[in-house]
Amino acid sequence: MILDKLVIASNNQGKIVEIRQMLEPYGVEVFSAGELGLPDVEETETTFEGNARLKADTLCRLSKLPCLADDSGLCVNALGGRPGVYSARYAPDRNWVKGMEMLLAELKASGSDDRTAYFECVLAFAMPNVDTKVFSGRVDGVITKKMSGPGGFGYDPIFQPDGFDKTFGNFTAADKAEVSHRGRAFEKFIKEVLVGE
Ligand code: IMP
Numbered sequence: 001m002i003l004d005k006l007v008i009a010s011n012n013q014g015k016i017v018e019i020r021q022m023l024e025p026y027g028v029e030v031f032s033a034g035e036l037g038l039p040d041v042e043e044t045e046t047t048f049e050g051n052a053r054l055k056a057d058t059l060c061r062l063s064k065l066p067c068l069a070d071d072s073g074l075c076v077n078a079l080g081g082r083p084g085v086y087s088a089r090y091a092p093d094r095n096w097v098k099g100m101e102m103l104l105a106e107l108k109a110s111g112s113d114d115r116t117a118y119f120e121c122v123l124a125f126a127m128p129n130v131d132t133k134v135f136s137g138r139v140d141g142v143i144t145k146k147m148s149g150p151g152g153f154g155y156d157p158i159f160q161p162d163g164f165d166k167t168f169g170n171f172t173a174a175d176k177a178e179v180s181h182r183g184r185a186f187e188k189f190i191k192e193v194l195v196g197e
Contacts, residue, residue: 001193001194001196003026003028003066003193003194004027004028004029005028005029005031005065005066006023006028006029006030006031006065006066006067006068007031007032007033007036007038007059007060007063007065007066007067007068008030008031008032008033008067008068008069008070009033009038009041009055009056009058009059009067009068009069009070010032010033010055010069010070011032011033011034011040012088012153013153014152014153014154015070015072015153015182016030016032017153017173018173018176018177018182019068019070019182019186021173021174021177022177022182022183022186022190023186023190023194026190026194026195028194033059036063036065038059038062038063039062041054041055041058041059043055043071043085043088045085046085047085048071048072048073048085048120048121048122048136049071049122049124049134049136051069051071051085051122052069052070052071052122052123052124052134053069053124053126053132053134054069055067055069055071055124056068056069056124056125056126056132057124057126057132059126060126060127060128060132064128065128066125066126066127066128067125067126067127068123068124068125068126068189069123069124069126070121070122070123070182070185071085071121071122071124072087072119072120072121072122072181072182073085073086073087073088073119073120074087074103074117074118074119074154074155074159075117075118075119075120076103076107076116076117076143077114077116077117078107078110078112078114078115078116079106079107079110083103084120087154087155088154090102090103091154096153096154096155097147099154099155100147100155100157100158103143103155103158104143104145104146104158107143115142115143115144116140116141116142116143117140117141117142117143117159118138118139118140118141118181119138119139119141119155119159119180119181119182120136120137120138120181121136121137121138121180121181121182121184121185122134122135122136122185123135123136123185123186123189125189125193133189133192133193135185135186135188135189135192136185136188137180137181137182137183137184137185137186137187137188138181138184139161139162139179139180139181139184140161140162141159141160141161141162141164142159142160142162143158143159143160144158144159144160144167146158147167147169148166148167148169148170149166149167149168149169149170149171150169151168151169151170151171151172151173151176152168152169152171152173152176156168156169156171156176157169161179161180163179164179168180
């Protein structure tokens, strides 16, 4: 499919930067919701898929343009999968450093030695008069004991993906996309929607 304009149902700059970079080779011009004067859609669902569909469908209806929503989060096994869908709201005022400090303290207080965690990403792609499509990706890893690395966004400085000895905070955007939850979900979206395999 030739997709020249795509609205991303988010104003999270970290996500937008990664998404722009992943779609650039396909000639897709990416706009954040805010750039087109579209509202932030409140996440009222309890699953990544529910929220992704809600955001993509709502903005597609309002803009009449193809819309892609990315709902994602960090699930920590010793915390029963939290913060999960509430990852953005877990950090007070979206202050990621505070959020990471809180998460490290909560994990310590849990008394568990289990530091395993995963990032999950669900993409919902909505177009006018077409059924919405959903793609997901996941990356497993561990929560490190302290923050490391200037790169990425959100919880990247405390997440070390399996098979690596550095956190996502120390990855370049291109290297992160090779293994990340978002990169894996986008790989499926690109194959099915953009190159039509
Ligand atoms: P939402 O999808 O807008 O609800 O926000 C997802 C939240 O999960 C982000 O604000 C981050 O806190 C976290 N998150 C999602 N993906 C990543 C990632 O790739 N790195 C670090 N944090 C992430």
